[in-house]
Amino acid sequence: MLDMLFGGDAFQAATAALNAAALRQQVIANNLANVNTPGYKRQAVSFESALQSALEIRHTPFAALDPHPISSIQPTVYTVNTTTDRTDGNNVDPESESVALAMNAIRYDALVTTISLQFTNLKTVINGR
Structure with a gap:
């Protein structure tokens, strides 16, 4: 029963995205x-x-053949090996990273709000109000 309440694609996608945003x-x-x-x-x-890609598969006739639930999708950390103009070989641009940090914080807050609303809706259904 709880799997049906918290196992929907929207909830799984939001929680997986929240974990990715934290990482x-x-x-x-x-x-x-x-x-x-x-x-x-x-x-x-x-x-x-x-x-x-996983969400797109869910909306095709092949969805039943996909053994991997959305919750199994994990974020991957990779190294960006682009060249740089710096002589020390470091390719970090502090301005770009600061913008990415701010954008990610906004994304994280939106995901928390989305998940919170799902719990609020569930509470409303349980309480009958």
Whole structure:
């Protein structure tokens, strides 16, 4: 019964995206902490394209053949090995990272609000009001 309440695609997608946003916050903070570390290469998180693909499969006739639930999609941290104009080999741009940090904070807040509203709706149904 609880699986039906919390197992829907929207709830699973929102919680998986929230976990990805939390990881992204850590990765961006780590990039900023290493802005002056010679040879450091920035890292990034890949998640949204995998989630989008999984959601698209859910709306096809092949959905029953997909053994992986949305909740099994995990964010991936990868290293960005692009070159830089800096002589020390570091490719972290503090301004870009700061913008990414702010955008991710907004995304995180939106996801928390979405999940909170789902719980509020569930509480309303339970209470009958």
